[in-house]
Amino acid sequence: MQFIFGFLGNKLFTPLLVLLLATSANASSIVTGEDGYRLWLKYDLINDHNKRQGYQNQLANWQVLGQSSTAQVIRDELEYAFTGLFGKTSKSMSIRTTNLLVGTFAELQKQLPKIKLAGEQVNAEGYLIKQVSYQGKKLLLVAADTDVGALYGTFHLIRLVQTGEKLADINLVSNPKTKLRVLNHWDNPDRHVERGFAGQSIWDWHKLPDYHYQKYTDYARANASIGINGTVLNNVNANPIMLTPAYLQKVKALADIFRPYGIKVYLSVKFSSPQSLGGLATSDPLNADVKHWWHNKVDEIYQLIPDFGGFLVKANSEGQPGPGDYGRTHAQGANMLADALAKYNGAVMWRAFVYANEKNEERSKQAYSEFKPLDGKFRDNVLVQVKNGPIDFQPREPVSPLFGATPKTPMMMEFQITMEYLGFSTHFVYLGPMYQEVLDTDTYAKGQGSTVGKVVAGEVHPYKLTGMAGVANIGSDRNWTGHIILQSNWYVFGRMAWDYSLSAETIAQEWVKMTLTQEQAVAKQITELMMLSHEATVNYMTPLGLHHIMGTGHHYGPAPWVDNLGRADWTPVYYHNASKQGLGFNRSPTGVNAVEQYFSPIKQQLANPATTPEKYLLWFHHLPWDHTIASSGRSLWDELVHRYYLGVEQVKHIQQEWNSLQAKLDPLQFKQVQMANNIHVKEAIWWRNACVLYFQQFSNKPIPHGLEQPQGNLTEYKQMQFPYAPGQGH
Ligand code: BDP
Numbered sequence: 168m169q170f171i172f173g174f175l176g177n178k179l180f181t182p183l184l185v186l187l188l189a190t191s192a193n194a195s196s197i198v199t200g201e202d203g204y205r206l207w208l209k210y211d212l213i214n215d216h217n218k219r220q221g222y223q224n225q226l227a228n229w230q231v232l233g234q235s236s237t238a239q240v241i242r243d244e245l246e247y248a249f250t251g252l253f254g255k256t257s258k259s260m261s262i263r264t265t266n267l268l269v270g271t272f273a274e275l276q277k278q279l280p281k282i283k284l285a286g287e288q289v290n291a292e293g294y295l296i297k298q299v300s301y302q303g304k305k306l307l308l309v310a311a312d313t314d315v316g317a318l319y320g321t322f323h324l325i326r327l328v329q330t331g332e333k334l335a336d337i338n339l340v341s342n343p344k345t346k347l348r349v350l351n352h353w354d355n356p357d358r359h360v361e362r363g364f365a366g367q368s369i370w371d372w373h374k375l376p377d378y379h380y381q382k383y384t385d386y387a388r389a390n391a392s393i394g395i396n397g398t399v400l401n402n403v404n405a406n407p408i409m410l411t412p413a414y415l416q417k418v419k420a421l422a423d424i425f426r427p428y429g430i431k432v433y434l435s436v437k438f439s440s441p442q443s444l445g446g447l448a449t450s451d452p453l454n455a456d457v458k459h460w461w462h463n464k465v466d467e468i469y470q471l472i473p474d475f476g477g478f479l480v481k482a483n484s485e486g487q488p489g490p491g492d493y494g495r496t497h498a499q500g501a502n503m504l505a506d507a508l509a510k511y512n513g514a515v516m517w518r519a520f521v522y523a524n525e526k527n528e529e530r531s532k533q534a535y536s537e538f539k540p541l542d543g544k545f546r547d548n549v550l551v552q553v554k555n556g557p558i559d560f561q562p563r564e565p566v567s568p569l570f571g572a573t574p575k576t577p578m579m580m581e582f583q584i585t586m587e588y589l590g591f592s593t594h595f596v597y598l599g600p601m602y603q604e605v606l607d608t609d610t611y612a613k614g615q616g617s618t619v620g621k622v623v624a625g626e627v628h629p630y631k632l633t634g635m636a637g638v639a640n641i642g643s644d645r646n647w648t649g650h651i652i653l654q655s656n657w658y659v660f661g662r663m664a665w666d667y668s669l670s671a672e673t674i675a676q677e678w679v680k681m682t683l684t685q686e687q688a689v690a691k692q693i694t695e696l697m698m699l700s701h702e703a704t705v706n707y708m709t710p711l712g713l714h715h716i717m718g719t720g721h722h723y724g725p726a727p728w729v730d731n732l733g734r735a736d737w738t739p740v741y742y743h744n745a746s747k748q749g750l751g752f753n754r755s756p757t758g759v760n761a762v763e764q765y766f767s768p769i770k771q772q773l774a775n776p777a778t779t780p781e782k783y784l785l786w787f788h789h790l791p792w793d794h795t796i797a798s799s800g801r802s803l804w805d806e807l808v809h810r811y812y813l814g815v816e817q818v819k820h821i822q823q824e825w826n827s828l829q830a831k832l833d834p835l836q837f838k839q840v841q842m843a844n845n846i847h848v849k850e851a852i853w854w855r856n857a858c859v860l861y862f863q864q865f866s867n868k869p870i871p872h873g874l875e876q877p878q879g880n881l882t883e884y885k886q887m888q889f890p891y892a893p894g895q896g897h
Contacts, residue, residue, distance in 0.1 A: 203646025210251030232270030294320030365642030393661025571612025592649030599671030620667030707814025
């Protein structure tokens with residue numbers, strides 16, 4: 168990267184970089200192998216002969232009970248999976264020759280009246296996997312209340328085989344801990360994906376409703392395999408065209424494909440649709456014509472899609488219309504839609520990502536101030552969907568104070584899976600540790616142990632509806648997510664939405680074994696890299712609680728110097744607040760007092776730099792450059808620089824370790840990740856150099872002893888422009 172700067176001065180950067188990478192690539196051979204399309208559902212032959220034989224003896228003669236389309240999906244998946252994993256499989260016709268039986272409790276009990284199954288432990292989407300003795304032989308059962316539960320159980324069983332787990336004497340029950348486990352696609356009708364870095368939208372709206380890509384079915388399979396049961400097809404910055412009759416036909420086509428996989432479709436709606444589509448003079452939620460319009464629209468949708476999930480709404484946020492335009496509250500807006508959806512059991516997911524300039528309140532506090540007073544004012548079929556942190560999907564944020572603060576209103580988690588603030592799709596970043604950090608955070612809402620995971624699952628306050636949403640990283644790229652490692656983020660989101668208590672490491676291990684290698688030692692090595700990767704990214708981007716210092720608009724690369732945008736609270740300088748005196752945002756009681764929104768003892772802990780976790784230090788405090796960092800004894804300046812350098816070393820470590828695995832990995836998978844890693848290292852160095860040089864102007868202190876001087880020149884870093892960076896909003 169430095170080399171390129173030498174040439175470029177203030178010219179545009181991207182095209183030349185691409186050219187250099189292309190000409191330096193090894194063009195002499197065709198690389199074949201796994202291109203990533205099959206995701207974690209690869210089902211390659213199990214290499215270890217004994218293991219393969221063992222599974223085959225236990226499973227290869229199987230039977231799926233029931234006639235529904237979901238039962239057929241289970242049959243198809245078992246046939247496909249076992250043929251791949253074992254080399255052959257056979258559907259069994261009679262119970263005497265069957266060693267794996269899948270079905271609902273009702274169907275299973277008909278076949279096996281003498282066997283007692285603990286069906287009461289299983290909820291509507293859960294399942295039981297159990298080995299029983301039947302007529303002198305072992306029989307493995309996958310049993311559920313519903314066909315979809317049986318499908319989830321089947322995928323669990325296949326996962327156990329893919330990851331080499333033992334099946335003998337298995338007896339497990341699994342129930343999802345949250346009810347709505349949905350992806351949010353920020354996809355526009357023109358196929359541009361806002362904050363998408365994996366090509367275009369996978370939805371080809373133009374060819375729908377008639378043309379059905381295989382990818383739609385494989386998308387449904389992948390989601391069902393991790394328990395995702397809903398998808399919001401379009402961007403929260405919604406285009407009202409989605410609600411027109413022609414587009415609803417397209418939505419119906421997708422809903423029909425997804426239904427057998429237990430996946431409901433939802434739509435993001437624009438609050439002003441009664442005006443733009445219905446020709447009304449207003450979209451005031453208390454206006455009778457407006458209500459009527461929405462009721463009719465909802466009726467029209469359910470005529471086509473009887474199991475339609477409901478609406479996601481971004482209102483009065485970043486220029487979107489909303490009830491506030493008429494002096495109404497978020498609750499009044501949400502309830503009007505909820506009333507229209509209620510008779511069909513549809514839900515409203517109303518976003519809490521709101522911050523208004525006029526309020527003159529610090530941005531991190533606004534969502535809480537707006538929604539906390541509305542607790543108890545929402546209908547039963549409304550969830551408030553809040554981002555994990557109080558600002559905006561930064562590489563690291565403390566949790567939003569809304570979690571736990573609304574005993575009567577379900578807070579639905581919104582995680583970002585797509586890499587908007589994390590280096591797009593060339594950075595090797597596994598988000599499991601970040602999700603786990605958030606879900607394990609104790610809110611103290613009802614005393615110790617009231618973790619965010621439990622709040623979201625309705626275990627702290629008993630919510631009727633619960634949910635978790637993930638902003639999808641999926642696009643038209645052959646490997647779905649632009650980078651093979653980033654598939655793991657889709658995967659871990661689904662697994663944690665099912666069960667917030669699963670560990671990021673366990674999930675990474677599963678994913679690696681299913682996606683990259685059957686070799687234990689290799690899987691362990693890659694898992695370690697994945698577990699390191701998020702912290703590494705925080706280190707070279709935003710260590711010690713820094714935030715919002717990315718490039719303007721596209722959010723690509725460092726830009727801590729930007730100070731001239733439409734609103735102060737869009738600019739990096741507002742957030743890092745660097746001066747000759749020090750660095751950081753004072754959100755303690757001596758500053759904007761954002762800490763007051765947390766429960767005790769968190770608010771007291773965060774009020775004091777000495778008791779604030781170092782990872783959030785500069786989020787909550789403005790500290791002098793010579794402030795001593797407890798864990799290292801270094802000054803703030805030295806620690807900051809050390810962390811920037813550490814981040815780069817960690818990324819280089821990931822790069823080197825990955826390269827050392829060449830002989831062990833599929834050539835195409837290896838190469839794709841290798842190329843991305845090379846970009847990742849360059850960009851981590853870019854981040855480090857630009858940020859260190861920038862902050863040094865204020866600290867006026869030398870680079871700590873033992874660290875190389877940052878290369879490059881701040882003026883050149885500042886002049887870099889990326890007008891064609893992908894994923895921007897428009
Ligand atoms: C921001 C994104 C913007 C989204 C917004 C949102 O930059 O594209 O529209 O979040 O979540 O992070 O509504």
